[in-house]
Structure formats: structure tokens, C-alpha cells
Amino acid sequence: MRLTALDEICEGLGLKRGQGLAEARAMFPNIDVADEDGAADRALIEAIADWCDRYTPLVALDGGEGLFLDITGCAHLFGGEEALLKDVLARLLQMGFDVKGAISSSPGLSWAICRFGRGGVISGERMEEALISLPVNALRLEEETVASLCKLGLRRVGDLLHLPRASLARRFGTRLLLRLDQARGANEEAISPRRPVAALSAERKLAEPIQAEDGILQLTGQIAYSLKPGLEARGAGGRVFELVLFRVDGRVFRITAGASQPLRDPSRISALFSERLNAVHDDFDAGFGFELLRLNVLQYDAFEISQDDFTGNGRGEISLADFVDRVSARLGVDCLRIAEPKQSHLPERAEVFVPAIMARPVQRKVEEIFAFAPRSERPLRLFRHPEPVEAFAATVPDGPPQRFRWRRLVHEVVRAEGPERIAPEWWLDGQDGEERDYFRLESNTGRRFWIFRQGHYDAGKVPPTWHMHGIFS
Numbered sequence: 047m048r049l050t051a052l053d054e055i056c057e058g059l060g061l062k063r064g065q066g067l068a069e070a071r072a073m074f075p076n077i078d079v080a081d082e083d084g085a086a087d088r089a090l091i092e093a094i095a096d097w098c099d100r101y102t103p104l105v106a107l108d109g110g111e112g113l114f115l116d117i118t119g120c121a122h123l124f125g126g127e128e129a130l131l132k133d134v135l136a137r138l139l140q141m142g143f144d145v146k147g148a149i150s151s152s153p154g155l156s157w158a159i160c161r162f163g164r165g166g167v168i169s170g171e172r173m174e175e176a177l178i179s180l181p182v183n184a185l186r187l188e189e190e191t192v193a194s195l196c197k198l199g200l201r202r203v204g205d206l207l208h209l210p211r212a213s214l215a216r217r218f219g220t221r222l223l224l225r226l227d228q229a230r231g232a233n234e235e236a237i238s239p240r241r242p243v244a245a246l247s248a249e250r251k252l253a254e255p256i257q258a259e260d261g262i263l264q265l266t267g268q269i270a271y272s273l274k275p276g277l278e279a280r281g282a283g284g285r286v287f288e289l290v291l292f293r294v295d296g297r298v299f300r301i302t303a304g305a306s307q308p309l310r311d312p313s314r315i316s317a318l319f320s321e322r323l324n325a326v327h328d329d330f331d332a333g334f335g336f337e338l339l340r341l342n343v344l345q346y347d348a349f350e351i352s353q354d355d356f357t358g359n360g361r362g363e364i365s366l367a368d369f370v371d372r373v374s375a376r377l378g379v380d381c382l383r384i385a386e387p388k389q390s391h392l393p394e395r396a397e398v399f400v401p402a403i404m405a406r407p408v409q410r411k412v413e414e415i416f417a418f419a420p421r422s423e424r425p426l427r428l429f430r431h432p433e434p435v436e437a438f439a440a441t442v443p444d445g446p447p448q449r450f451r452w453r454r455l456v457h458e459v460v461r462a463e464g465p466e467r468i469a470p471e472w473w474l475d476g477q478d479g480e481e482r483d484y485f486r487l488e489s490n491t492g493r494r495f496w497i498f499r500q501g502h503y504d505a506g507k508v509p510p511t512w513h514m515h516g517i518f519s
Contacts, residue, residue: 050082084110094138095240096298099290100338101130103244106237112160114153114237127167141296150176153235154228158184158203170231177229178204185225191218203229244288244342248272255294255335259323262291262339263316269341270312276343283308283349289319292338299336301326304379306370306403308349314368315341321375374403391468393428393515422466423486425496425516432513435497440512443503446485450497452514457495461488465499486518494518 047067049056056077061070070077087110095105095113101124104116117130124130127149138145148159150168159165159176162184168176177184180203183192195218200206206214206226215223227233248269256262266289277283285308291299303318323330370382382402390396437447446462463486470479484498495517501510 049079092240093297094143096300097292097296098134099241099298099340100292101134103241103247104237104239105241106239108157112157114156116237116239117149131167137296150231152229152231153237154186154225155231157186158229173231174207178202178207182206185222185229187222187225191222194218242344244344245346246273246276246284246343247340249338249340251338252336255337256339257332257335259330262336263320263323265339266319266341267312267316269339270315273315273341273343274310274312277310277346277349280346281349282346283310284315284343284346285309286343286345287315287318288342288344289322290340290342291336292340293332294334294337297333299330302344303375304371304403305367306374306405307367308347309371310349314371317368318371318375321372325376325378370402374401379403390471392471393424393468394430394432395471423518425494425518428496428516429514432498432515435512435514437497437499437512440499444483446487447497447512450487450512452495457487457489457491457493459487460490462486468498484515492519 049061049063049065049067049070052061052063059074061073061077067079091107091110091113095107098105098113098115102115102117102120104118106114106116108114117127121127121130124133131147131149135145135147146160146165148156148163148165148168150156150159150173151170152173155168155173155177158180159168162180163176181201182195182203182205184203187195195201195206200209203226206222211223224233228235250265250269252265256265273284284305286302286304287309289301289303291301293299301319301322303322305314305318309315309318373382379401383399384402384405385397386400386405387397388395433452436451438450439448440446441448444465446464447459449456449458451457465483465485468482468484470481472479480501482498482500484496487495487497489495495514497512497514499510499512501508503510
């Protein structure tokens with residue numbers, strides 16, 4: 047068992063990460079230890095990252111011990127960089143976290159100042175000055191490289207700044223130069239946000255926390271009005287919305303709702319979240335209330351403007367879409383499914399079922415739409431998987447059966463049409479697929495079936511098989 051994390055007192059005593067627990071107890075018998083819980087640590091750092099979304103949507107994890115926040119264009123909303131950093135540290139301290147932060151124009155320098163310096167805001171003129179006194183392991187180098195540098199007496203970053211770069215690259219590799227340039231801001235380093243950045247966003251900060259769901263929905267409608275001009279400027283409507291609720295104790299709730307058609311109407315957007323709140327009611331805990339509400343547009347599509355009816359409300363045209371949106375928000379996106387055509391000649395592949403809320407009209411040419419249209423009548427009910435049939439007295443080699451047994455019942459054929467031959471899709475099934483010959487059959491009881499023969503009656507080969515694929519009536 048080894049030490050994986052230390053507090054400031056243990057670090058001051060000389061204990062190190064990776065040190066054996068038995069050795070640490072031999073040195074200091076009274077130290078307190080606790081088992082590491084990696085999953086809990088990960089959940090905690092992610093919860094803090096969610097909370098930091100109030101400052102910027104660009105929040106990235108730095109392993110399991112830190113966060114990167116890209117506050118470009120956000121600092122002025124909080125009174126400047128100094129005020130923003132002070133607010134972050136003060137709020138986290140109130141939650142019980144002892145944290146350190148730094149702001150600079152380089153992620154590498156901020157990382158180094160946080161862990162090996164005093165933190166604070168580092169201006170562009172002071173970047174090199176702040177780096178000089180830091181140890182070389184502040185450059186995020188491998189342990190082997192740090193040990194090699196220390197053996198040569200290069201213990202501070204300032205010892206490296208004026209050495210020939212070619213010599214450093216030959217001795218320690220190009221990674222050392224890359225990390226040095228990133229810390230100095232000479233090489234830009236992008237961070238990868240843990241969540242996608244919303245296309246549009248609007249928020250409302252509250253002077254008093256709010257708890258009631260009715261009040262939350264009312265504020266959601268007001269925030270949706272703020273999004274409408276941005277959507278109109280893009281000629282678009284939102285398809286996926288996200289309501290983010292920041293609770294006063296730091297917990298963050300994210301509620302997502304989708305729409306079957308692009309939306310701009312604030313009342314309909316608010317109605318979507320009314321259904322979602324009803325669906326997640328048991329898991330929704332307002333606690334002491336929410337102090338910040340944010341509405342994000344995660345996905346949007348082109349918005350088609352249509353003429354209203356004579357009543358002026360146009361509700362007749364959106365009633366179906368409104369029904370799909372509200373039912374999907376309440377019961378889940380998979381509760382309603384519709385069939386969408388696919389380019390395939392095989393009947394079971396000619397369409398696919400997708401959630402109704404995710405379906406969207408596809409603008410295609412007429413010849414593309416009818417390229418895969420069937421050449422003959424199709425049954426009213428098509429089985430998802432063809433069922434085996436025993437055919438009797440079939441006209442060899444290409445005729446229909448005179449009678450067949452299906453689901454333990456024998457049916458006498460009085461009329462038959464076909465065959466309609468459908469070839470296999472070799473690009474999906476390979477060269478082993480067999481052709482199908484489809485027949486429309488009518489029994490003596492008036493029932494109509496759609497069956498097919500797979501394979502051919504060839505001497506010396508496996509006889510073909512018959513299958514039921516659908517029912518006309």
C-alpha cells in the first residue's frame with residue numbers, strides 16, 4: 047500500500063506520493079490514513095467542474111486534481127480577472143475546499159503557478175519573471191527528465207531559459223522545449239472542454255434563491271425570450287435545449303428537452319421543461335433553492351416561417367409537433383417512433399424506426415425518392431423477421447405453391463401472382479446471399495399472403511426454402 051495524496055502537514059514532514067505506507071508509519075506512527083476511492087474523487091472533481099460552468103462554458107479536467115477554465119471574454123462579467131479569481135476561491139472555500147488558483151495567458155504557466163507558486167493573476171509582462179524561480183518539474187515533464195536535469199544542476203526554469211535550444215533538444219528531446227514554450231506562452235495550448243459549448247445561451251442571476259417549480263418554469267420562459275433574437279438572426283429554431291440550475295450549495299442540475307421541429311416560441315420551450323420536470327420529479331431536489339438559471343441551445347436547425355390561419359394563432363399546424371414534444375419529454379424519446387425510408391430493395395431494410403422527436407424532413411430530388419420505390423404492391427403488415435413456411439406441390443422451378451402450412455395451419459391457394467425477384471445486397475451480405483422470388487397468394491378463405499422462395503430448384507444443391515413475410519388482409 048502506498049500514499050496517493052497528502053495534505054500540507056504531511057508534505058511539510060517530508061512524506062512523498064508513492065511512498066510505502068509501512069515506511070511512512072515507521073517515520074510517523076501517528077499519521078492518519080484513509081483508503082482512496084477513485085470513483086468518489088472523480089465524481090467530486092466533476093461536480094466542481096459543473097459548478098464552475100457559471101464562470102465559463104469552457105471547463106476542462108486536469109487529471110483528478112485540478113481544472114482548467116478558459117475565461118477569455120468572460121472576466122469582465124465578474125469585474126475583471128482579479129475579482130473573478132477572488133470570487134471563485136472564496137465560494138469554494140465556503141464549500142469546504144482549500145484551493146489555489148492562477149490566471150495567465152498560458153495554461154501551462156497557470157498550472158505551474160498554482161502548484162509551485164503563490165497563485166494570483168500573472169500579467170503578460172510578468173510571465174518570464176514568474177517562471178524563473180519555479181522548479182523544473184513545474185513544466186509538466188516526466189520524472190526521468192526532471193531527474194536528469196537536476197543531476198546537471200538545472201533545478202530552476204530560469205536555468206533553462208538562456209541555454210541553447212538545439213543542445214537541450216538533443217539531450218532531453220523536443221518535449222522539453224514544447225513544455226517550456228507552452229509555459230512562456232510562445233506555443234498556444236488548447237484545452238478540451240468536458241462538455242460541448244452551447245450554440246446560444248442566456249441566463250438569469252437571482253437576488254433570492256428560488257425553489258418552486260412554477261417559478262422555475264416562469265423564469266425559463268423569460269430566459270427563452272432572450273434567446274429568440276439570436277435564433278431569429280440565424281434564421282433557425284432550437285431542436286435541443288438544456289436548462290442548467292445552479293443550487294446555492296454548489297450542486298448543479300442539467301435538464302435536457304428536445305423538439306420534433308425547430309422552436310422559437312418561448313411558451314412552447316417552457317412547456318417542454320414543464321413535462322421534463324414532471325418526469326424527473328422524484329430526482330429533483332431544490333434544496334435551499336437555485337441562485338442561477340441558464341438556458342442553452344445545444345442544437346438548432348433552419349426555421350421555416352409559415353402563414354398562420356385566419357384565427358391568427360396557427361395552433362392547428364403545430365398541434366401534432368406539440369404533442370410529440372410533450373409526450374417525448376414526459377415519457378422519453380423512445381416512446382414514439384416513426385418509420386423513415388432507407389435506400390434498400392430488401393423489404394425489411396427499406397425503412398428504419400427512429401424516435402419521432404429526432405425525425406427531420408430530408409430535402410431530396412424526386413428521382414432519388416422514387417429510385418428505391420417498390421415496383422409492385424406491398425402488404426399492409428410486414429413481419430420484422432420472415433417466418434418459415436412448408437410449401438407443397440410447388441410448380442418447379444419458378445411457380446407458386448398450391449398449398450402451404452404456416453403456424454400449424456394449412457392454406458389452399460386459389461390465386462397467385464408473381465414472381466417478383468429481389469436480389470441480395472452483396473455489399474452488405476457478401477457473396478453468400480440468395481435471390482428471393484416473392485408471390486402474392488390468396489387462400490380459399492379469402493386471406494392474402496406475401497411469401498417468398500429463397501434459392502432455386504437446382505439438381506445437386508440444397509432445395510430452396512419458403513418464408514412468410516407479410517399479410518395483405
